[in-house]
Amino acid sequence: MVLFLSTFINKVDRKGRVSVPAPFRAALAGQVFNGIVAFRSYRLPAIEGSGIDRMERLSDSIDELELFSEARDDLASTIFADAHQLSFDGEGRIILPPLLAEHAGITEIAAFVGRGATFQIWEPDAFTTHQQEARARARANGATLRLRRPDE
Amino acid sequence: MVLFLSTFINKVDRKGRVSVPAPFRAALAGQVFNGIVAFRSYRLPAIEGSGIDRMERLSDSIDELELFSEARDDLASTIFADAHQLSFDGEGRIILPPLLAEHAGITEIAAFVGRGATFQIWEPDAFTTHQQEARARARANGATLRLRRPDE
DNA sequence: TGAATAACCATTGACGCCCATAAAAACCCA
DNA sequence: TGGGTTTTTATGGGCGTCAATGGTTATTCA
Numbered sequence: 001m002v003l004f005l006s007t008f009i010n011k012v013d014r015k016g017r018v019s020v021p022a023p024f025r026a027a028l029a030g031q032v033f034n035g036i037v038a039f040r041s042y043r044l045p046a047i048e049g050s051g052i053d054r055m056e057r058l059s060d061s062i063d064e065l066e067l068f069s070e071a072r073d074d075l076a077s078t079i080f081a082d083a084h085q086l087s088f089d090g091e092g093r094i095i096l097p098p099l100l101a102e103h104a105g106i107t108e109i110a111a112f113v114g115r116g117a118t119f120q121i122w123e124p125d126a127f128t129t130h131q132q133e134a135r136a137r138a139r140a141n142g143a144t145l146r147l148r149r150p151d152e
Numbered sequence: 153m154v155l156f157l158s159t160f161i162n163k164v165d166r167k168g169r170v171s172v173p174a175p176f177r178a179a180l181a182g183q184v185f186n187g188i189v190a191f192r193s194y195r196l197p198a199i200e201g202s203g204i205d206r207m208e209r210l211s212d213s214i215d216e217l218e219l220f221s222e223a224r225d226d227l228a229s230t231i232f233a234d235a236h237q238l239s240f241d242g243e244g245r246i247i248l249p250p251l252l253a254e255h256a257g258i259t260e261i262a263a264f265v266g267r268g269a270t271f272q273i274w275e276p277d278a279f280t281t282h283q284q285e286a287r288a289r290a291r292a293n294g295a296t297l298r299l300r301r302p303d304e
Numbered sequence: 305t306g307a308a309t310a311a312c313c314a315t316t317g318a319c320g321c322c323c324a325t326a327a328a329a330a331c332c333c334a
Numbered sequence: 335t336g337g338g339t340t341t342t343t344a345t346g347g348g349c350g351t352c353a354a355t356g357g358t359t360a361t362t363c364a
Contacts, residue, residue, distance in 0.1 A: 010345090011345070013345065013346065014347095015347090017345090017346095021343095021344095042291060052155070055157065059153075063268070067213075068193075070195075073195070073286065075290065077286040080157055080158075080265075080267050080268045081159050081265045081266055081283060082283075083158055083266065084157070085157050085158060089320065090323095091344075092344090095319080095320095162355090165357095167357095169355090171355075174353060241310070241311075242310095243355085244353080245355090247310095
C-alpha cells in the first residue's frame with residue numbers, strides 16, 4: 001500500500017528542479033506513470049501531490065456522474081484542468097511549474113509533507129505555522145477518529 | 153488508461169492549425185483513428201474533445217436509450233451530427249474548423265484543458281473565468297466525491 | 305485550373321537525459 | 335560497538351533531442 005510519511009526539506013535549483021524524497025519515490029514505484037501528479041490546494045497555500053493511480057480512480061468516480069452535468073463539469077475543471085503531470089528525471093527530481101510554486105510561495109526550498117495516501121508540498125515556514133495551528137485546533141476540538149477495520 | 157491532465161496554451165496559426173499537446177497525443181496513441189474527435193459543447197462556449205474510442209462508448213450509451221425517443225434524438229443530433237474528426241498532421245497538429253472556433257470564441261490562441269477521460273478546447277481568458285466560477289461553486293456546494301476504492 | 309487541403313521542411317527554445325560531486329545513510333566486519 | 339567502507343541521495347551543470355511554430359511545396363477535388 002502507498003503511504004507517504006514524515007516531512008522532508010529539499011532545495012529548488014535554478015532550473016526549478018526539486019528532488020522528491022527517496023521514500024516517496026519508493027512509495028510510487030511501479031505505477032504506470034513514473035512521476036507525480038500535482039495541483040493547487042483549494043483551501044491552502046500548498047501543492048497537493050499523489051501518484052497517477054489516484055487520478056485514475058478520481059476519473060472513474062467522476063465518470064459515474066451524469067454526463068455534461070454541472071457538478072461533473074465543476075469537478076473536472078477544478079481538479080483535472082489544474083493537475084500537472086511531473087515526471088522524474090534520472091535522479092528522481094521533478095520540475096516545479098511556476099504556477100504551482102507561486103501558489104505555495106515556494107522559491108528556494110520546498111517541504112514535502114506526508115499525509116498518508118497523498119502528500120503536500122509547502123514553503124517550509126508556511127507549513128510550520130500551519131502545523132501549529134492545526135495542532136491547536138485538533139486539541140481544542142478534541143478531534144478523534146474511528147479506526148477502519150482491515151476488512152471493512 | 154486514457155487520462156487527460158493539465159491545461160496547455162497553444163497558438164493557432166493563420167491557417168487555423170493548432171498543436172495538440174504532446175501529452176494528449178501520447179494518451180491517444182494506439183487508437184484506430186490518428187487524431188481527435190471534437191464537437192461544440194451545448195452548455196459552454198467550448199469545444200469538447202476526445203479520442204474516437206470515447207465516441208464509440210458514447211454511442212453504446214445512447215443506444216441504450218429508447219429508440220426514437222426525444223432524448224435519444226437530441227443527443228444524436230447535438231453530438232454525433234456535430235462531431236468532427238480532426239486528424240493529426242505530421243507534427244501533431246489539427247485544423248480547427250471555423251464553426252467550432254467561433255463557438256468557443258477562439259482566434260489566436262487556444263487552451264487545451266484536461267478533464268480526465270476527455271478534454272476541452274477554450275479561449276484562454278474565457279476558461280480562466282469559467283474555472284474560477286467552477287471553483288467557487290464547488291466550494292460553495294461542498295462538492296465532494298467519494299473516491300472509488302481500487303478493488304471496487 | 306484555381307482553391308483548399310495535405311505533406312514536407314526548417315528554426316528555436318524548452319525539456320529530458322547524462323555525467324560529476326559531495327554528503328549522508330546504510331552496511332559490514334573486526 | 336565502533337570504525338571504516340560502500341551505497342544511496344541530494345544537488346549542480348552541460349548537451350542533445352523533441353515539441354511547438356512558421357513557412358513552402360505538392361496534391362486533391364470541385
